[in-house]
Amino acid sequence: MDALMLDGNAVAGLLQEVFAVEMTTATVSCNACGRTEAVGALRVFRGAGIVMRCPHCDNAVVTIVEADIRVWMGFAGARMLQVSV
Amino acid sequence: MIELVKETARTKSIVLDPSDWPGHRAGQHVDIRLTAEDGYQAQRSYSIASAPDSSRIELTVERLDEGEVSPYLTDELRPGDQIELRGPVGGYFVWEPPQGGPLLLVGGGSGVVPLMAMIRLRATVGSAADTRLLFSSRSLDDVIFRNELERLQGDGLRVVHTLTRSQPPGWTGYARRVDAEMLAEVGPSPAELPRVYVCGPTPFVEAVAEALVQLGHEPRGVKTERFGPTGG
């Protein structure tokens, strides 16, 4: 447990700008432990950038770095993302 | 900004009239961004307290003494001021009447804000869903929306307070932090498959979520919204 930790919902606004669809209800499977969770249930850490971690195994599933209009999104820890369009 | 309403010594509700507002769902939030004259920016998220309404939204903000944004919103903002906001956002922590109940809402301090939007929506549409709010506050004077919650009780809504720091004379209610025993006494049993929403400071949410799982509640039925280390 980390007092600084937030839920994926905390980055809903940013995700919406990038993807133009509701992302926190999208589901993502972790490529370390294989479990599937709603993006809103990932654990958000704010370092130099944002890291969204698997609530089961702490794997860094999504990373987000924001410049002014550029956004880098890494999905290095995600095996699959399922969205409703 | 239209209006500022004092809720408790530390919290104020801010009524905003955003341009082109598409409406929102109960539980969603907005991202607010403030810009100083030299370009410095600060951004924070605030849950919407009001039930879905076509044009106005109400944010209930707790003033954190060490805060950078909340003191500006509660102390400095005047009717007519403009605020930059993005939203509504967050589809994960949302309740809609067709989803029904039973509902267990557990709030710590200002964590009650998105839960209040759900409760207000429930009242607006006349939902009869079995709804229980377990609300943790420091003292009776710190209970946000106290009078309104009292008025809305009944018709399937039950409000239970726990006051963790000080209690008024003659208080017979809970006087400790939310724990498994309290949740078992107040909430629906796991067998009833309630929808559970927990919101507040991160340590509060962690403790409650863990207790709920220990009691046998299905983790996927428990939705959490952590506010970070401060507040509550």
Place this chain on the structure above:
Amino acid sequence: MAVSRGFRGRRQLGADAARVPPGQYVTADFPVLSAGPTPHTPLQDWNFTIRGAVDRPTSWTWDEFRELPSETVTVDIHCVTKWSKLDTVWTGVSLDTLLELVETSGEYVLAFCDGGYTTNLPLDDLTGRKAWIAYKYDGEPLEAEHGGPARLLVPHLYFWKSAKWVRGLELRDYDEPGFWETYGYHNYGDPWKEQRYTGD
């Protein structure tokens, strides 16, 4: 974009502009930022290792590490999220001291940490009184949330390079991006050239 009337923010005004890199704001706070949960390695399990392109990997236990010559320095630090903090006081072991004890042909370093965080730097940026393994801040043992028991301290680069919870350095002949360098931040990170993001 619109200015929020009357908003000042928490930053300090009036700092010596020559000490503040472009785009930065001075703060009196010490914000806590982290890419992951705070590790809590017990000191009896802690060690610091230099390995990789060295003739022999070298490791120190906490007690051994604390016996190494240390120094106290006052430096300004600059986070890529735009806050700068001036005159911060740290105590630790200089990388010059540590690297004197190993022989290496490597030119690059990957710092590795509890929790899996990594960051990369040229070896030259760790030598010449530019870097430390710090275990005290402001005279007190470094708090876990700020990287304790020990963190890398490289004040001339953006602070994501000052890796918290550092457990060692891997020396290499080639450069490989660490965590943030892979995910969008600049490979080198000079605040005076505003090298924040990949491609800057």
